[in-house]
């Protein structure tokens with residue numbers, strides 16, 4: 066097997082936010098944003114590892130941190146055997162020569178007052194490579210190599226198109242003959258016809274100069290096109306890593322599956338392709354979900370073993386729980402609705418109907434059923450069967466008296482999932498590891514599951530992947 | 536037999552910049568059928584967004600619609616306009632460009648609604664989202680409550696705006712019904728707990744939620760035509776899938792007509808019945824989705840489809856379109872096929888502007904390319920370096936990148 070050029074272990078980058086005046090006045094704890102939270106992967110010599118994820122998942126922070134453009138808050142990064150985070154002086158300089166970056170935005174990453182020649186030459190100047198004449202010659206070579214012309218040496222960035230500017234960025238990254246380049250959304254600002262030119266150029270350069278790439282992108286087609294292996298990131302964590310064909314043809318993690326399904330294909334069959342869209346938004350990295358971070362949207366979230374339930378119903382109940390736990394249910398409007406429905410009372414006198422001591426309130430008492438009906442109607446898209454409908458109604462009933470905790474605990478007791486209690490992890494002995502409780506998990510995770518006394522899938526329900534361990 | 540709701544003829548929009556005249560949209564003609572989703576696809580600088588803005592009269596200085604007709608089928612409007620703008624009327628169609636400006640603007644909302652890539656352009660940051668949607672509901676209510684005469688419609692619309700904008704600042708919803716309708720609309724577009732979210736300000740919404748709110752606002756007017764310009768471009772793919780789903784469902788339920796403008800061929804394939812492909816300000820190929828995707832004749836369409844990396848199969852070399860988007864500066868544009876300098880099949884005759892020829896597919900299929908008329912003639916091929924002198928100069932100041940916000944209208948699109 067090819068050697069790893071880059072080894073990233075438990076890389077962590079937390080930002081601390083305590084910006085607003087109110088925060089400071091209250092002297093509250095700074096909020097930490099877990100942009101990258103314990104990410105481990107290798108990039109092998111000569112390969113392209115694609116790092117894919119949606120905005121805010123931490124993929125760009127990950128790239129910047131491992132290049133030491135930002136300081137990590139934890140973890141290690143080894144490049145060619147050396148600990149990058151420990152480097153200083155000459156060693157750091159030589160790392161910086163060897164590991165380059167190409168950014169998304171060829172407009173803001175180029176200094177508008179510097180000619181193209183000076184831009185590409187700058188790294189050579191900084192590292193005092195050769196004589197001035199040699200540097201100039203090298204720049205001309207580089208410009209030609211990336212498909213520009215050496216006549217354009219004295220032109221300024223604004224005179225170039227987006228694709229040409231990206232070529233300038235690439236020439237600059239190549240100037241010091243690096244082994245490794247982080248490509249951070251290199252074609253996201255470009256039109257598709259120009260993107261194709263740049264992707265072809267990048268793969269030619271890789272062959273010619275034996276480059277190793279870490280390609281960071283949100284665009285799955287681009288990732289598929291030039292990666293050898295792919296790592297999928299969600300909310301600061303890796304959820305699945307594997308060879309490109311495996312990831313795209315037999316994705317394992319429910320998030321990867323949903324991501325792939327979501328991409329609209331440019332083909333005439335597309336209209337008839339059924340897709341199950343994910344519900345909800347990506348949660349905030351300020352307050353990521355416990356356990357598996359994908360569990361708030363996961364269509365396969367795992368019900369407790371002793372509960373027999375249709376998967377869609379379970380997903381629905383988990384959404385209801387989420388809303389109750391975050392108190393995102395508008396109770397007033399439900400009461401207003403109920404009051405409006407009453408022939409005698411009329412909506413305007415609702416306030417007088419609802420006394421201060423809600424438990425004693427005869428109106429609430431009398432109309433509890435109607436209120437629960439209304440909440441059900443508003444909150445449930447999927448009809449629940451038998452006992453599940455009963456349990457959910459009894460929880461919603463607690464909301465008549467604004468007992469949020471009571472409602473939450475009724476549901477938590479019945480429906481607590483292993484996915485919310487124990488974080489899944491990537492198995493480190495696999496070519497295609499996946500962090501999900503649907504698959505057999507590393508011993509450390511299994512031990513946590515046992516400690517937490519939640520039921521995890523066992524026996525037949527576990528999807529093992531014996532064939533591929535290596 | 537579907538009827539045309541909108542029939543655009545020779546629409547030409549130019550920008551008069553310091554560098555010169557930019558021909559952003561050049562004699563564009565197309566029809567939008569009632570109840571269909573028509574897609575317009577193109578890269579930056581193709582003129583697709585300027586086309587959208589032209590339809591709703593939102594082209595900003597130094598841009599101007601120079602010529603063209605925007606014929607809108609609406610018999611009531613035609614009837615009332617025959618009094619005060621008889622020139623504009625042709626049967627059931629009204630050329631909205633010939634209506635007095637105030638009347639034309641009154642069509643925005645109840646007749647033509649827009650959603651854009653950036654919700655900030657449609658939502659006021661300092662008003663609760665629900666209130667803004669309720670406003671749109673009110674405008675629609677007034678429009679449909681009044682007899683459909685241009686005069687009274689415009690007056691009521693103007694009055695409504697006046698009341699909402701000045702007389703009742705911060706008074707919240709005008710009526711309980713419009714508030715209730717706003718909440719219904721928020722629910723329809725998939726916003727959880729809409730009653731509560733209606734009270735929130737736009738910045739309290741996530742990107743995907745804001746996009747939904749903008750759709751709700753557009754739907755509030757119960758528009759005849761929804762113009763969606765890159766409605767999902769700023770969104771992550773899982774959210775994009777949700778939004779396309781919602782748009783598709785609403786379209787199916789209400790039979791609303793949609794003009795969808797995007798650079799994303801996948802989005803076009805998912806949503807559209809018919810497609811027009813724009814390049815350098817012109818529609819260069821049009822037809823059914825099948826015509827354009829499975830049987831394209833214009834080398835630009837072919838190139839565009841060939842440049843997308845395939846999600847379903849592994850690498851291999853992409854077939855990019857060489858070169859860059861041409862200048863749209865009038866003084867640099869020659870009277871030839873605008874794609875000739877990048878076209879692998881450019882021939883002598885292409886130095887003369889090709890007319891639109893019928894294509895080999897459905898009756899709707901057509902392309903502005905000689906290859907739609909007769910096969911490629913190798914002996915006619917232009918020498919490979921034919922455009923070289925020109926391009927070494929003209930690539931300068933050109934743009935093929937998307938974020939040329941600073942392009943000062945040189946690439947007037949996006």
Ligand code: SF4
Nearest residue numbers: 357360363484501502
């Ligand atoms: S661990 Fe549970 S919630 Fe997370 S992806 Fe797997 S099944 Fe879904």
Ligand code: SF4
Nearest residue numbers: 872875878885904905
């Ligand atoms: S008209 Fe000629 S140059 Fe233009 S696209 Fe067709 S073949 Fe190419």
